[in-house]
Amino acid sequence: GAVVSQHPSWVICKSGTSVKIECRSLDFQATTMFWYRQFPKQSLMLMATSNEGSKATYEQGVEKDKFLINHASLTLSTLTVTSAHPEDSSFYICSASKGVTGTGAKNIQYFGAGTRLSVL
Amino acid sequence: KNEVEQSPQNLTAQEGEFITINCSYSVGISALHWLQQHPGGGIVSLFMLSSGKKKHGRLIATINIQEKHSSLHITASHPRDSAVYICAATNFGNEKLTFGTGTRLTIIP
Numbered sequence: 001g002a003v004v005s006q007h008p009s010w011v012i013c014k015s016g017t018s019v020k021i022e023c024r025s026l027d028f029q030a031t032t033m034f035w036y037r038q039f040p041k042q043s044l045m046l047m048a049t050s051n052e053g054s055k056a057t058y059e060q061g062v063e064k065d066k067f068l069i070n071h072a073s074l075t076l077s078t079l080t081v082t083s084a085h086p087e088d089s090s091f092y093i094c095s096a097s098k099g100v101t102g103t104g105a106k107n108i109q110y111f112g113a114g115t116r117l118s119v120l
Numbered sequence: 121k122n123e124v125e126q127s128p129q130n131l132t133a134q135e136g137e138f139i140t141i142n143c144s145y146s147v148g149i150s151a152l153h154w155l156q157q158h159p160g161g162g163i164v165s166l167f168m169l170s171s172g173k174k175k176h177g178r179l180i181a182t183i184n185i186q187e188k189h190s191s192l193h194i195t196a197s198h199p200r201d202s203a204v205y206i207c208a209a210t211n212f213g214n215e216k217l218t219f220g221t222g223t224r225l226t227i228i229p
Contacts, residue, residue: 032215034215034216038161042221043206043219043220043221043222044206044217044219046216046217049215091161093161093163095163097215108168109153109165109217110165111155111162111163111164111165112162113160113161113163114160114161114162114163116161
């Protein structure tokens with residue numbers, strides 16, 4: 001299988017602090033990683049697409065200076081919520097894609113378990 | 121932009137019932153995904169399909185490309201199937217997913 005580990009699963013922080021969330025592909029190399037945000041009872045919303053070694057591509061309306069994404073290797077991407085405020089409280093989920101494989105399987109995204117962020 | 125719609129939004133059924141969740145999309149896609157999100161929030165990818173039908177255990181996913189419609193079926197439903205089921209479409213040319221709003225399924229023992 002393909003396992004994506006996301007850490008931490010739950011974090012509470014004070015307003016103004018920064019929080020880092022890690023997303024690791026444990027048994028495969030992820031050509032692309034995605035970061036999503038989900039508010040209660042709403043669908044997932046893509047925040048940014050991250051490719052190893054290059055700058056992340058942010059979706060419209062997502063502040064790149066507030067949500068810093070680093071994709072340092074083919075197995076690790078991090079999302080840092082800088083100067084967090086209560087309105088940043090949400091459920092953040094990452095996913096990782098193997099891209100196109102030799103068998104033609106493509107675009108399968110493997111999801112992490114998510115991080116619930118509460119900013120006080 | 122692709123619009124992905126799911127129905128029903130909420131579904132409650134008795135254990136053992138046959139379940140169908142529907143998904144329609146507005147623009148041609150390269151693949152349609154069915155995801156399962158449990159109460160804790162974690163997401164599992166159930167199926168990715170671009171044509172025909174796929175089966176895994178008690179789960180069956182079908183897609184009709186001409187009608188831009190997909191269904192997820194659960195046979196012999198069980199309380200542990202209770203979750204939110206989300207369909208998502210991948211457009212041609214990129215890996216981005218466009219998500220439906222999800223169907224909250226509750227199976228009563």
